[in-house]
Every structure is written in structure tokens, then in C-alpha cells.
Amino acid sequence: xxxxxxFNYLITIVETGGFIAASEKLFIAQSALSRxxxxxxxxxxxxxxxxxxKKIRLTPAGExxxxxxxxxxxxxxxxxxxxxxxxxxxxxxxxxxxxxxxVLDQNKLEIFEQLCDTHNIDIEMxxxxxxxQLEYLLxxxxxxGFIRPPIYHNLNDVNSISLYTAPLYVAAHISxxxxxxxxxxxIRELAPLNFVSVPxxxxxxxxxLAANLCLVNGFSPKRTRIxxxxxxxxxxxxxxxxxxxxxxxxxxxxxxxxxxIQIQDENTLSEVKLIWKKDEDLIVERCAASIHAYxxxxxxx
Numbered sequence: 001x002x003x004x005x006x007f008n009y010l011i012t013i014v015e016t017g018g019f020i021a022a023s024e025k026l027f028i029a030q031s032a033l034s035r036x037x038x039x040x041x042x043x044x045x046x047x048x049x050x051x052x053x054k055k056i057r058l059t060p061a062g063e064x065x066x067x068x069x070x071x072x073x074x075x076x077x078x079x080x081x082x083x084x085x086x087x088x089x090x091x092x093x094x095x096x097x098x099x100x101x102x103v104l105d106q107n108k109l110e111i112f113e114q115l116c117d118t119h120n121i122d123i124e125m126x127x128x129x130x131x132x133q134l135e136y137l138l139x140x141x142x143x144x145g146f147i148r149p150p151i152y153h154n155l156n157d158v159n160s161i162s163l164y165t166a167p168l169y170v171a172a173h174i175s176x177x178x179x180x181x182x183x184x185x186x187i188r189e190l191a192p193l194n195f196v197s198v199p200x201x202x203x204x205x206x207x208x209l210a211a212n213l214c215l216v217n218g219f220s221p222k223r224t225r226i227x228x229x230x231x232x233x234x235x236x237x238x239x240x241x242x243x244x245x246x247x248x249x250x251x252x253x254x255x256x257x258x259x260x261i262q263i264q265d266e267n268t269l270s271e272v273k274l275i276w277k278k279d280e281d282l283i284v285e286r287c288a289a290s291i292h293a294y295x296x297x298x299x300x301x
Contacts, residue, residue, distance in 0.1 A: 006040040007069050009033060010048060014066050018056060075140045091121045094287060097128040097136065098146035100230045101206035102272055103249040108146075111294040115287050130205050134158065137277050143284045144291075145275045148205050148247075158275045159288070163295040165269045166248040168210070169260035171237050179243070184262040187217040194242030195221035197233045209270060210245035217265070234258055 013022040013033070023030040041048055048062035058066060082093050094115070098104070104125070112123050128136065133145035134153050146163070170190065172179040178193070179185070191214075198221065199208040214221045224242045227233070231253065233244045238255035247270045251260055276288050 002040055002043045006036050007073065009036050010040065010066060011070055011073065013037070013049075014058065071139055071141075078141070091116070091119075092283060093122045093124050094144065094284065095124045095126065095142040096144045096146070097126045097133045097142045099130050099133070099148050099205055100127050101148050101247065102146045103253055105249055105252055107294075107298065111291055114294070115290055118290065119283060119286060121283065121287075133275065137275060140277075143276065143280070144287060147273050147275055148209070149271055149273060150208060151205065155273075155275065157278065159278055159280075160273050160275045161288070161292050163272050163274050163292065164299065165271045168213075168245050168247055168263055168268045168270050169250075170243055170263060171234060171246045171250065171254070171258055172243045172261055173237055173240055174257050174259050176240075176243070179261060182261055184264050186264045187213050187268075188219075190214065190221070190243065191217075191219040193222070194224045195244060196224050196227050196236035196242040197244045198223045198227055206245075206247065206270070213245065213265070213268065 009022070009026065009028075012026055013019055016022045016025055019030050019033055019037075023033045026033065037048065044065075046061045047059050048065060049056045050059050050062075078095075096112070098108075115121060116123060126142065128142070128145070130145075130147035130149070130151040131153060133142065133147055134151070134155070134157075136142045137145055137158055170179070170185055174180060195210075195214075197207045197210065199211045211221055224236070226236060226241055228236060231250075234246070234250065234253065234255055236242065237244060238258050245263075246260070248260070254260070274288060274291055276284055280288075
């Protein structure tokens with residue numbers, strides 16, 4: 001029967017680049033390590049490594065096995081760390097991710113502090129694309145996610161609620177000769193300008209939303225030679241490379257020589273959603289309910 005130790009051996013071989021380096025790291029004889037992997041291959045019924053050349057490499061089946069094992073063992077290790085924290089009387093660690101276009105503003109930090117105090121937890125933050133958040137929720141790597149639709153995958157396998165919507169703006173250099181005097185602008189007026197952000201071919205989010213607004217208005221955004229889909233797009237604007245379309249919350253992270261220009265068009269709002277796994281444990285459900293209640297109260301005030 002295969003063992004956890006054999007899986008760990010496999011991961012170490014791949015990550016160190018071969019049996020020799022892995023045997024040194026694991027403090028095990030190379031022959032014994034080779035025997036363990038051979039036994040594992042016999043147990044599962046296929047070859048993990050292609051040994052036809054001098055430098056071994058994973059077979060297609062071996063690569064699929066490695067990736068799956070890596071994800072699940074990382075999750076297992078994370079679960080053990082969380083359980084160890086609880087056994088020491090420490091609060092549980094809730095892992096929350098947000099896309100790079102969602103700013104950790106005062107509102108979010110305030111509700112996170114409330115969650116820590118109310119539910120006796122610690123919060124670990126991470127930045128992930130909306131698509132990766134969905135994947136990591138389903139495999140248990142994170143507990144809650146803040147995403148900015150649209151995304152390429154449907155949300156049928158997770159819980160999702162709308163937290164807030166806010167207007168989009170054009171971020172431009174304060175000295176831009178075409179925009180410096182404008183207090184508002186239509187999307188069509190952006191057609192001749194260079195954009196410092198373009199959509200990712202396999203992801204949605206802010207850049208996809210901005211590009212769609214341009215397409216609806218009859219043009220494709222002209223991309224600069226240097227571009228970004230992350231917050232660094234603001235640095236490109238600050239250095240005069242072009243403009244970008246950003247949510248209102250970017251106002252708190254604007255470089256000093258960049259300003260936001262109101263968009264005149266209708267339907268230029270951007271939504272932020274909270275997502276979490278279905279049938280999640282009670283503490284995650286309570287955290288999600290608290291976050292939703294916080295933003296609902298904000299909208300009423």
C-alpha cells in the first residue's frame with residue numbers, strides 16, 4: 001500500500017531535480033529512494049518517471065499525480081498548522097484572498113479587525129486573481145475571497161454575495177495634454193489614447209471589464225509597449241505611458257501626479273463579491289455573514 005512518505009519522496013525528487021539531490025536532502029540512500037519510488041509505481045500501476053534518458057523527467061501521468069499531490073499535501077500541512085495553533089490555545093487562522101484590483105481600504109481593515117475580535121481568529125491575507133481564488137476555495141487553500149467580476153468561470157460551486165458597487169474612473173497623469181482640463185470624459189474620447197492595462201487571455205476582472213467598455217463604444221484599447229494588469233498600472237500612468245480605467249477605491253493609492261476623471265457614460269459601475277465554499281464550517285459562515293452585514297449597513301448610511 002502506498003504511503004504518505006512515498007508521496008513526500010516523489011515531491012522532493014521533482015523539486016530538487018533528481019534522485020541524488022533528493023536523497024541528500026532526505027538523508028536516505030539513493031538506492032533506497034529509488035526502491036521506494038519503484039514500489040510506489042507498482043502499487044499505482046503506472047510509471048511516474050521517464051527513465052529513457054540520462055536526466056529523468058515526469059511522465060504525463062506522473063506530472064498529473066505530482067501536481068495533485070503537491071496541492072493536497074500543502075493543504076494538509078496548512079490544516080495541521082491550524083490545528084497546532086488551536087491546540088496551543090491560539091485563534092484559528094482564516095485565509096482571505098482578494099484580487100489585485102480590490103484595495104485593502106479602511107472599510108476592509110475595520111471589518112477584518114472586528115472579525116478577529118468577535119470570532120477569536122487571526123486573518124492571513126493574500127492577493128490572487130479571481131479565477132485562482134475560485135480554485136483555491138474549492139481545494140481548501142483559502143476560506144474567503146473578494147473578487148471583481150466578470151470572471152471566466154461560473155460561481156455555481158461556491159456561495160457568492162454582492163458586497164458593493166462603485167463607479168469606474170479614468171486614471172490619467174495630471175499634466176496629460178489632452179486630459180488635464182477635463183473633469184469628466186466619455187469612453188469614446190479615450191479611443192486615441194494609449195492604455196497601460198489590457199485583459200489577460202484566460203482571466204476576467206478589471207482589465208477585462210475596462211476593455212469591454214471600450215469595445216461597446218466601438219474601439220479596442222490601444223496598448224502601450226509596457227503594460228500591467230496589477231496596481232503597477234498606476235505607476236505607468238504616473239510616468240506618462242498612458243491611461244487606465246480603475247475603480248473608485250483606487251483613489252487611496254494614487255501616485256501624487258495621477259488623478260481620477262469621472263466617466264460620463266452609464267453602466268460604468270464595478271461590483272465586488274464575496275465568495276466562500278458551500279457547506280463550509282460554522283466559523284467561515286459566520287465571518288461571511290459578518291462581512292455582508294457590515295457592507296449592507298454601510299450602504300444604508
